[in-house]
Amino acid sequence: MQLELPSAGYGSARRPTARRNELFSDWIEAQAFLLESAVSKPWLVERLDGSKLVKNEADAWTLVSDCFALCRQRRKSIGAPYPFSIAGDALEYSGEGSAYTFCLLASLPEQFVELREGYPATFRDIFEAVVAESLRSSFPRWDVLETGWAKIAEEGRKQAIRSIADFARGKFLDETVFKQPKDAQVDVALRRAFSDERPSFPVIMGQCATGVTDWKDKAIRPNLDRWQKAVQFSATPTKLFAVPFAFDHETFWFAATESSGLVLERTRITAALGAIPAQLAGQISAWLEQAKPLIPTLEM
Template identity: 30%
Template sequence: MLPRPSNSDPAPSADWIEASCLVSRDAALSRSDIVGILSVIGESAPEEQAETTWIQLQGRRSVLGAEYPFEIEQESVALRDTNPARNAYLAMLLISIRAYIAEARTNPITDYTRLFEYLTAEAARRYVSGQSVRIGWPREAPVPAGFGDLIEYLSDLLREGPTGPVLNEPDKDAGADVVAWRPFADGRAGQLIVLAQCATGGNWKEKATELQCLEWQRYIQFAVEPIRVLAIPHIEPDAGRWVKYSSRGGVILDRVRITELLGGDPYGQLADEVNDWLEGEIVRLRLVESEAGLS
């Protein structure tokens, strides 16, 4: 198994079980395996912790149904055959555990943040049943690199404006990594627009207020104020905290919601990128597992 997360809350613990199952060459773990590992590393009440974790896993399966990538039985968890939506879940899982398992943090940051931003862009496009574009840093053609040019580009793309002068150019992207919108056939301003911030680290709660539509209104005079979205590869099971951070950061697209949105129709070349990245991460994490000596 992979090293135990530094955060022993139910969600990171469930992530640990899922990731360990994914990385395991047997693609399965028994509850007794998990209890045994918890005992070896000195956790108190391992049976109780295993039960709490199992409840988390069953909750995820209940929401996602066929798109959940694991089969949860009373005494075991096993990896299902993959499909594009399940692979997206697994990729976000391996991005998420970087926040809690120090040994998992070795690749350059742009490797997975870019991938998550594109997953968010596709999920947001489906959420609004419209169009989307990734504008996160570093930007990629045809999206302009300079912020002033980006504003003009978005104004033309969305048919919103006029644009205001960028007097004090913000760092990189002014908090927005993805823009999604649902245009009308008349091509006029005044439409559903989403500005999404992607936060992959464990400090995502601190970033909930970084994206402000008022700031963006200075750059593009939207006819209707955009909706804020906070996209995270993590899962927050606590209902109170969920409402708290939704009120601060906007609509939360977490791993479960993004997977739900990506279910059904495949998502083209991005699905191939996800699969390639996932395969590489599994190979790398098997070395981490071997060095941890918890198998």
């Protein structure tokens, strides 16, 4: 199957966005995933011929070469969980690295508008589970608490806030600070407690964002000032912000400064993941099977 050329996020050929190279690298990887065979530089340049994404053939070669260099950098940074091999002028899908492939496909709505409402909604819960699993690997001596929307919906507002208070060994003050469970804006929390079972230890509270149009608004979450009206923490928590996207340096810096905390994007999330639990692997596999037919492809 041949992937349609993207329709959003690139700007014009003469005035491309800062996201262009990252987005087209995603497009190349997605094409290799769908094609299930190697994608070559000459083939990609031919696909770009006459499109609005490039000024001319020379510009197409520059874009493709830059994106291959970027994919090589991804492989270097991520290691074994990166599911693509690159040899010479060709990139090929290896069939491994399901968490990376999941994050890749979850990012495609950034350049295919029709996918923004089309994907199976379970990808939000799956992404939160992937982030939690990545954090367990990245912070091996920390405790990880999953507190996302699915968990909050089951527990209710009061219990969800109390669970954070207990996790941080803080004092539960007022559940009415958050009128709705989702207002709490915490999908995952971490702590590095001491063996004396007393408070005053590092706590991280994180927001996971999958929306391509609103992640910039969510980068400032969770609102720690508001949380400190609901819970009396013995030590001020740090924030964490996680997205499935691959950020260029400019976009990463924006997210970091908006968040004023830790930022996890696709590279950091997937680099930490080796083998993932069987249940999560099964959920990812099922979602990929559902999502694959929805990706815009050319009629052959």
